[in-house]
Amino acid sequence: MRALVTGASRGIGLAITQNLLQGGAERVYASCRTPAxxxxxxxxxxxxxxxxxxxxxxxxxxxxxxxALDTLEREGGFLDVLVNNAGINPHPDEQELAAITEETMxxxxxxxxxAPLLLVxxxxxxxxxxxxxxxxxxxxxxxxxSYVVFGGWYPYCLSKAALxxxxxxxxxxxxxxxxxxxxxxxxxxxxxxxxxxxPVTPAEAAEGLCWLLRTxxxxxxxxxxxxxxxxxxx
Ligand SMILES: NC(=O)c1ccc[n+]([C@@H]2O[C@H](COP(=O)([O-])OP(=O)(O)OC[C@H]3O[C@@H](n4cnc5c(N)ncnc54)[C@H](OP(=O)(O)O)[C@@H]3O)[C@@H](O)[C@H]2O)c1
Numbered sequence: 001m002r003a004l005v006t007g008a009s010r011g012i013g014l015a016i017t018q019n020l021l022q023g024g025a026e027r028v029y030a031s032c033r034t035p036a037x038x039x040x041x042x043x044x045x046x047x048x049x050x051x052x053x054x055x056x057x058x059x060x061x062x063x064x065x066x067x068a069l070d071t072l073e074r075e076g077g078f079l080d081v082l083v084n085n086a087g088i089n090p091h092p093d094e095q096e097l098a099a100i101t102e103e104t105m106x107x108x109x110x111x112x113x114x115a116p117l118l119l120v121x122x123x124x125x126x127x128x129x130x131x132x133x134x135x136x137x138x139x140x141x142x143x144x145x146s147y148v149v150f151g152g153w154y155p156y157c158l159s160k161a162a163l164x165x166x167x168x169x170x171x172x173x174x175x176x177x178x179x180x181x182x183x184x185x186x187x188x189x190x191x192x193x194x195x196x197x198x199p200v201t202p203a204e205a206a207e208g209l210c211w212l213l214r215t216x217x218x219x220x221x222x223x224x225x226x227x228x229x230x231x232x233x234x
Contacts, residue, residue: 002079002130003213004029004072006059006119007086009038011191012138012209015202016083017041019210021048027076031057031068059086059115069122078129081213084116084163085138089156089193096152108155113162120170120181128177134216135170136209139163139183139224146233164224164234171222180221182212187227200227 003020007013008030017030021044028051032038035054045052053075057068072079088111094104120127120135127133141147143160167183174181186209187200194200208227212220224232 001025001081001214002027002029002072002076003081003083004031004068004079004123005083005085006031006057006116008032008041008054009034010040011193012186012189012202012205013083013085014040015206016085016209017052018044019203019206020081020213021051023210023214025051027051027053029053029055029068029072031055033058059084059119060111062118065115065119065122069126072123072126077126079123079126080130080133082120082123082127082133082135083138083209083213084119084136086115087112087138087159087193092152095154095156097154100154105155105158108159109162112156112159113166116163117166117170124174124177127174127179131178133177133179134213135174135179135181136213137163137167137181137183138209139167139185141185141226141232144185144224144232144234167224168222175218175221178218180216180218182216182220182223182225184209184212184225185227185232 005017008017009032020028041054058064140160142157143164164183171181186205188198189200189205190198205227226232
């Protein structure tokens with residue numbers, strides 16, 4: 001398996017990278033904005049050797065996406081797994097109705113929705129060159145219309161709802177290419193974003209998400225799962 005993981009410097013993206021390597025992936029492209037500062041990935045490099053490639057990728061920058069995909073095209077020309085994990089979730093005070101600004105909305109939707117959509121579009125030649133390509137959009141229960149139990153958090157929740165719709169649209173468009181597309185809620189995970197009170201470890205979240213990447217079949221495409229491998233309500 002050849003995989004590209006976005007936002008792999010820390011948190012869930014780092015744990016997915018570790019899990020894929022432990023599961024025997026042929027190569028994982030662990031992408032991050034600043035490889036020189038990605039100390040956890042650098043530690044992994046020692047054990048994983050050439051199976052781990054740490055590459056620069058800011059998902060919001062077209063040139064950065066092009067450079068990353070050029071690397072994959074030069075080194076094999078196919079991609080079995082694309083994990084759209086990179087995401088931002090500003091401080092809650094900035095996400096209250098009274099505090100919303102055009103800048104915050106634009107930044108969150110750009111990173112959490114527009115960028116992963118463009119990355120899938122631009123990676124299509126690589127995904128089509130795989131026999132069983134899978135795309136995982138790391139979403140959230142906060143993007144589920146069935147789970148609106150509090151107000152606020154507008155940019156983040158709207159972005160994950162849009163990511164879920166994007167998953168269904170991509171699944172419909174790419175079924176004919178044999179490309180499976182999922183979205184998944186990783187749980188409330190103890191990362192910089194989730195905070196230290198969160199009950200799910202990054203490794204536990206990654207275990208469930210990577211199960212989808214290893215075993216997901218085309219008939220599961222367009223579905224929303226959780227980290228416990230169960231379907232998640234929309
Ligand atoms: N933690 C939770 O409880 C939880 C729950 C539901 C969903 N999620 C989702 O899970 C995903 C990962 O979350 P996390 O908890 O691991 O968050 P995190 O600890 O804050 O890590 C976010 C990752 O995204 C990267 N990133 C941010 N903007 C980027 C950009 N423009 N280009 C490339 N990478 C970028 C960060 O890179 P830098 O190191 O360069 O900043 C970092 O690697 C997100 O999509 C999040 O919405 C998390």
